[in-house]
Amino acid sequence: MTIVDSTVFKVRDSVDLFLTDGTYLTAYYMNSRKRRTFRVNEETVALLERIDGRRQVGELRQLMLEELGAKPESIDRTLESLHASRVITEVGCTSPLERDDEERYARQTNYFAEFLGDEADGPLAQRRLAESHVAVFGCGAVGGDIAIELAMAGVRHFTLVDYDVVEPSDASRHLYFDLADIGKPKVESLARRLREIDPKVSVEEVFSSMRPEDDIEPIVSECDFVVNTMDEPYIGYTSAKVSRVCVKHDKAHYIAGGFDAHLASTGELVIPHVTPCVECYARYFKESLKDWKPARHPVEDRALEIGGLSPMSLFSASFAAIEIVKYLTGIVDMSCSYKPRGEWLFGDMSLSYLDVRRDPECPVCGEGVRL
Ligand SMILES: [Zn+2]
Known part of the structure; x- marks a missing residue:
């Protein structure tokens, strides 16, 4: 200086x-x-x-x-x-934030600044958050809570995509529902909550699932970051589709949620051509499970629905939100500090991570595929 x-x-x-x-x-x-x-x-x-x-x-x-x-x-x-x-x-640098935002985010900008340079850099990071547009596919317990945490952190542009309506059992797991919302589309209830958190938030609501014929490219191409927690038709399919389109458009994305019987999965941040993409994970599992043959279960009439616990959903959502804030603000170089997918265990409070690397043969993000 x-x-x-x-x-x-x-x-x-x-x-x-x-x-x-x-x-x-x-x-x-x-x-x-x-x-x-x-x-x-x-x-x-x-x-x-x-x-x-x-x-x-x-x-x-x-x-x-x-x-x-x-x-x-x-x-x-x-x-x-x-x-x-x-x-x-x-001291004495001009803040790029409006006066009410300076006050609202004072603690947070102080926090950001320590990772950057001068204290004046904190408000610049805050502005990057405010200008970010995040698309959230799936507005359930984890996706909804990620959106809420990002809105509280200062993200001001959202596209919410979900096909579901609020049911009575959601009230025990979702932060943004109350009994008056039962029967309403989740995107409508969540959008209302985001606007209550911050009247400056703009939200586009898309009441839809993600069927094979649905074109998500217009949504992905318009935003800066994508979150996927959508489990219809199933999470493996939607994650693969989201990741493929995001890599094509060079958009970082987060696959989050307590899916596939992993109630407190940390999910994974995907930065195209930097971290493993969803297809890299799929190839990792295919290779590591190649000798495993599923046995036919003797009990045929099994309940397919797995349980859930609100604090565990919040754990997954908070973990994802922290990583997303770090990426959007640029306060941490995520290309060398990202974590692959992890899982937190309820019983002993342990947190372990998979050892997944980018696959050079990956047909989505491998060496033969360039932006
Ligand atoms: Zn890949």
Whole structure:
């Protein structure tokens, strides 16, 4: 950064500083839970004591020269170093957010900023969220809760796709239903809830399932991110279709939900040509299960419906929402920190991940397929 006389710095709100033996300065970065220790001299300690969020750099240079005989070049080098280490941040930058949004998302932008650079970068990440358009296929317990969490985080454009209406059993698992909604389309109830969370949200409601003849390309091509939890006709089919179209249009997507008897699956983030796509997962399972032969079950009349528990749906939804926020804001480089599909177990609270890699032979995202 360029430091000029009028630049004003402050110690970041999210950083706690501790000095040991007058020599070691430890910075606790409260948002990212990191800690760094620096060897410092008397001049750095004195400078930090004089950075108060009001004094301009010109005044700091003068003060340090008069009181400690510190040279201005040395002060500038220390300021640059403290700034690069994200101990101090520049103040007085103009926020790209409207005043009410600055207030609404103050805690969140503070959080984002620690992963980026200056505190002014937090509102920029918030703006990226606000400008994002997310399509959610399947608005049940997991899909609906993801949409709610994203709306609360500040996503302002949604397309909701679902074929179902609210039933009495949904009220125990879905955050956005009450008894007055029974019989109404889920997309209608969820859209109303999103607008209640944030009147600036725009929602397109599509009351439909995902049949083989349905063309989802117009929806996918218009949005920035796609979530799939749709289980009609079944989750394997809809996920494969969503992922194929998303890879074609280079759209990141999330396959979420407690599907296929995995009640608290973490699902998976798919970034085309970076992480494994749904077809890569399918090929992984085909290979790892090639020697497994399903036995005919002796009980023929089995109930096909699996159970559910609201906190487990919320776990899956929250896990997905965190990954989606990280991707949309760009606060974390997801190409090197994404997780493949995982499963959280109710009994011992363990969380394990599959070891799935991109398949170079994948017909959807493999080496022979280019954008
Ligand atoms: Zn693939």
